[in-house]
Amino acid sequence: MKHNPAFYWKLFSSTFALSAFTFGGGYVIIPLMRKKFVEQYRWIGEEEMLDLIAIAQSSPGAIAVNASILIGYRLAGIPGALVTILGTVLPPLLILSVLSYFYAAFRANRVVAAVLKGMQAGVAAVIFDVVVGMAIQVGKEKKLLPVLMMLGAFAAAYLLGWNVILILLICGLLGAGRALYGERQGGEKG
Amino acid sequence: MMAYLALFWSFFQIGLFSIGGGYAAMPLIQEQVVEINGWLSLGEFADVVTLSQMTPGPIAINAATFVGIRVGGIGGAVVATLGCVAPSCIIVLILAKLYYKYRSLSLIKGVLAGLRPAVVALIAAAGMSILTLSFWGTGGEIRLASTDWVAVLLFAAGFFVLRKWKPNPIFVMLGAGALGGVLYLVLDLPV
Numbered sequence: 001m002k003h004n005p006a007f008y009w010k011l012f013s014s015t016f017a018l019s020a021f022t023f024g025g026g027y028v029i030i031p032l033m034r035k036k037f038v039e040q041y042r043w044i045g046e047e048e049m050l051d052l053i054a055i056a057q058s059s060p061g062a063i064a065v066n067a068s069i070l071i072g073y074r075l076a077g078i079p080g081a082l083v084t085i086l087g088t089v090l091p092p093l094l095i096l097s098v099l100s101y102f103y104a105a106f107r108a109n110r111v112v113a114a115v116l117k118g119m120q121a122g123v124a125a126v127i128f129d130v131v132v133g134m135a136i137q138v139g140k141e142k143k144l145l146p147v148l149m150m151l152g153a154f155a156a157a158y159l160l161g162w163n164v165i166l167i168l169l170i171c172g173l174l175g176a177g178r179a180l181y182g183e184r185q186g187g188e189k190g
Numbered sequence: 191m192m193a194y195l196a197l198f199w200s201f202f203q204i205g206l207f208s209i210g211g212g213y214a215a216m217p218l219i220q221e222q223v224v225e226i227n228g229w230l231s232l233g234e235f236a237d238v239v240t241l242s243q244m245t246p247g248p249i250a251i252n253a254a255t256f257v258g259i260r261v262g263g264i265g266g267a268v269v270a271t272l273g274c275v276a277p278s279c280i281i282v283l284i285l286a287k288l289y290y291k292y293r294s295l296s297l298i299k300g301v302l303a304g305l306r307p308a309v310v311a312l313i314a315a316a317g318m319s320i321l322t323l324s325f326w327g328t329g330g331e332i333r334l335a336s337t338d339w340v341a342v343l344l345f346a347a348g349f350f351v352l353r354k355w356k357p358n359p360i361f362v363m364l365g366a367g368a369l370g371g372v373l374y375l376v377l378d379l380p381v
Binding site (some may be wrong): 052058100 | 203205206207208209210211212213215216217218221236237239240241243244245246247248249250251252255256259260264267268271274275277278279281282283285286289296297298299300301302303304305306307308309310311312313314315316317318320321323324340341342344345346347348349352353358359360362363365366367368369370371373374375381
């Protein structure tokens with residue numbers, strides 16, 4: 001594969017289009033990226049793409065951004081990563097910039113305010129649907145510690161108003177300890 | 191200049207600690223933007239989450255742009271977005287190098303498994319803030335008499351539809367917006 005301007009343009013335009021037309025976050029854009037780069041362009045192998053997705057999901061930050069960094073870096077090193085980041089970040093940057101300039105005027109309109117208020121109840125429903133789905137997954141492990149951590153973290157964040165980062169650090173350390181302890185138990189699932 | 195630094199640092203922390211994708215960034219954005227720096231009110235934050243659902247792109251980038259413009263114009267939006275993606279760039283590339291060397295992510299997977307219950311709980315806590323805002327407004331007082339029953343109805347109906355038929359959330363949002371818009375205007379309720 002030649003790294004000529006045409007290649008970089010193709011890399012940029014494909015990540016830009018994926019980012020601009022994908023509603024619904026990282027879990028929706030990942031399969032579309034696979035389709036584009038594995039099936040359509042054949043730039044990345046099937047197996048390797050699965051590994052890249054695993055790394056993207058294991059890293060902090062937005063999954064779509066992480067995956068695009070990895071794809072760009074894999075195809076053309078740091079310049080490739082910069083091109084794919086730009087392609088992924090520009091659409092939301094442009095769209096939200098335009099929206100934020102109209103926001104004050106929009107918000108003052110009674111009809112818009114009524115629709116937004118309805119949507120707010122809708123977004124609360126969407127969030128709780130996600131939370132219930134994730135909580136069921138945690139419960140399915142049938143282990144006491146994760147459930148206790150979940151309840152404890154909720155109480156600490158919502159009732160006690162603890163710092164979010166502190167809660168994440170405590171739970172991350174507990175998770176690391178549990179993983180190491182589990183390994184020492186002779187590979188038992190800990 | 192100080193405002194740009196504060197923006198960069200806040201969104202750097204959001205990028206660094208939002209693990210697990212999707213809504214994981216939401217509680218961190220709320221803490222940094224609403225509670226620590228007071229750049230947005232809780233109502234405006236809820237609007238940003240709502241707009242993020244209706245537009246493409248990750249919620250953290252959307253929030254970075256919206257807050258950045260509010261605090262420092264287009265420059266602020268760019269600085270906040272850079273702060274948000276910087277930790278990803280660094281950590282993703284380090285992990286990729288480690289991965290190609292060892293072909294195993296077992297300790298990282300262990301840490302992630304430990305974080306999952308916390309992430310669920312934190313998303314729930316941020317969701318509670320939006321829910322109470324939606325049901326009882328910005329006053330923060332939870333009283334039966336001041337309950338917005340239209341919002342309760344929309345929430346219950348939306349939740350039921352999502353659990354039962356698992357549609358794309360965007361349709362639930364559009365439905366809640368349309369139905370809510372009509373009900374609030376026809377019943378002449380405060381919005």
